């Protein structure tokens with residue numbers, strides 16, 4: 162069957178059933194994605210399953226239409242919404258349109274800069290626990306440490322205390338971190354089911370939920386069975402925490418402030434605000450509970466993998482590590498915690514975070530689906546298969562689209578010929594003109610890392626603060642050196658490191674050496 166997208170350049174398919182999806186949605190797919198952008202241009206036609214055509218997009222004007230101007234047309238795919246609803250309930254990642262806007266309106270204030278400033282002492286407390294626990298493991302000589310595991314524990318504890326006012330007790334080394342382990346396995350497992358997840362909306366439209374649940378234990382697919390175990394481990398916490406909070410709120414303010422977070426956590430504030438808003442803006446209980454699972458999930462894997470990547474790069478670039486440590490030491494020569502406003506202003510620290518999140522965005526892409534026929538205008542014309550220039554693309558209803566986050570961040574037409582290099586200096590000088598003119602719709606530093614528009618990451622300031630506090634404390638206590646084990650980064654909805662290419666276990670080892678204070 163012909164499609165208007167056939168004129169857009171793109172790869173041949175190697176399978177009618179799967180199209181190119183087994184190349185794109187593969188754990189070894191990072192190089193393939195890089196090649197797609199380099200070979201075909203800023204919009205690439207690919208084959209989705211069963212002969213359908215999709216678009217892989219990083220043209221800045223087209224991205225603006227997808228995430229801002231026409232975001233009502235380019236919605237999250239139906240399978241994504243269904244899947245998230247099964248995993249987390251009706252939270253921010255599972256709702257659309259007005260329903261999503263209403264949830265977002267209530268949640269936005271708790272992610273403000275002002276609120277982050279208030280939470281900073283709590284962030285430092287948690288990260289001091291991290292430092293002390295790692296110091297136990299690393300006595301005098303450089304010792305190999307699974308940095309990813311510590312970052313995962315820290316991210317979980319921070320979103321626990323800052324998000325839910327609840328301690329997962331994730332930083333005690335003796336305890337297994339069951340919740341964190343489940344979260345870490347979730348995305349690679351879902352990714353391994355990429356072919357099946359697309360069928361989800363159709364299956365759940367005809368098969369009642371109770372039949373799905375009853376049949377699930379017998380489904381002969383290892384990843385599906387793993388997913389059931391992961392969801393089981395994740396499900397246990399949120400409702401229990403919610404009931405505990407509700408009890409505290411009913412007892413009054415004094416009880417609310419008597420929690421690990423002193424009542425400053427996102428959930429306490431959200432539940433309080435929810436009582437005070439007009440009836441029509443109020444969220445039902447199941448949606449509040451769903452926000453908790455959504456937040457814990459969205460905050461943990463992303464930031465911990467980003468931090469592990471930063472430490473890897475700092476170990477590989479000792480000159481950068483030394484300069485960053487010097488900036489941190491100068492900011493507080495007595496070794497004290499650097500207050501919020503001073504911390505976020507440190508230029509080199511900011512450059513390290515931005516440059517790593519540019520070159521290695523944790524989410525390499527996000528999926529969308531055209532819910533109506535649309536026209537996608539381009540900033541940079543493509544040469545069509547018929548030889549004529551294409552300045553806009555007619556997108557038929559139902560077309561799957563991939564927002565190519567990583568390709569946009571690495572676009573040499575915008576970032577310059579050294580776009581693939583990790584070069585901090587680019588942030589300490591004016592950015593290239595081409596980039597300023599392109600108006601990339603990312604909500605943070607011309608990057609698509611946290612996306613943009615109405616579904617941009619709500620937690621990006623939380624995540625920034627977390628990274629900066631962790632770096633500020635850990636770099637003043639330890640030197641990070643390369644480990645002996647190979648580090649291989651796998652593509653998944655959130656990229657993760659393994660020891661070598663064949664292992665599937667996410668871990669990242671570096672050597673840490675304690676610094677004399």
Ligand code: HEM
Nearest residue numbers: 253459460463464467523527611612616618619620623624
């Ligand atoms: C480096 C760290 C992070 C990255 C790269 C990241 C990236 C993203 C991206 C790309 C999206 C858009 C998803 C979509 O289109 O469906 C998103 C959404 C979201 N993020 Fe983050 N995120 C990070 C950290 C966090 C943290 C720390 C939190 C919470 C404290 C958080 C909470 C959320 C939530 C709730 C959404 C859904 C927003 C909505 O649909 O309205 N994220 N994030």
